Amino acid sequence: MSLSNKTKFQEIIQGCRQRNRNSQNALYRLFYPYGMSICMRYVDNESEAVSIVNDGFLKFFKNIKKYDLEKPFKPWFRKILVNTAINQIKKQKKFKMEVQMQETNNISTQEDALSIISYKELMAMVQSLSLAYRTVFNMYVIDGFKHREIAEKLGITVSTSKSNLTRARAKLQDLVTQKIN
Numbered sequence: 001m002s003l004s005n006k007t008k009f010q011e012i013i014q015g016c017r018q019r020n021r022n023s024q025n026a027l028y029r030l031f032y033p034y035g036m037s038i039c040m041r042y043v044d045n046e047s048e049a050v051s052i053v054n055d056g057f058l059k060f061f062k063n064i065k066k067y068d069l070e071k072p073f074k075p076w077f078r079k080i081l082v083n084t085a086i087n088q089i090k091k092q093k094k095f096k097m098e099v100q101m102q103e104t105n106n107i108s109t110q111e112d113a114l115s116i117i118s119y120k121e122l123m124a125m126v127q128s129l130s131l132a133y134r135t136v137f138n139m140y141v142i143d144g145f146k147h148r149e150i151a152e153k154l155g156i157t158v159s160t161s162k163s164n165l166t167r168a169r170a171k172l173q174d175l176v177t178q179k180i181n
Contacts, residue, residue, distance in 0.1 A: 041138045042085035056081040125175045133168035
């Protein structure tokens, strides 16, 4: 971020701390696309993602005094969004624990598999996973949570988290293999 952009961003944050609607609107416009990209990984449709993004912004505006201007904004905001998405999933009681462990076949794929599949196709594959698998996959692979943290946040066991990740990976491998062939 350039110095002038950093200064503008700090002005926006200061305005948000003073509950200035124009500043809040400016921040919302700046980070709405980023928020949607995070939330779409966790839910089934765009309207749910919009709801989570809006809830995330509300949480941010309520807790804005806790944000340290010396630290990067995106990771802090992403954490709010991920936690909001997880809470939404738990609230709606959509999360279904899938406990049984099944052995997965190690499917070898061509080295250039990812070059054949576009980002949109890959995201569609992730979206096609069950809510349980998709949530654990996103938290572990994309957001960097440990299985213990996932288990605590979702109210499941560590072994269920590991099982869901293994199944999600196996399902994605199957989908990628089908796409390649």
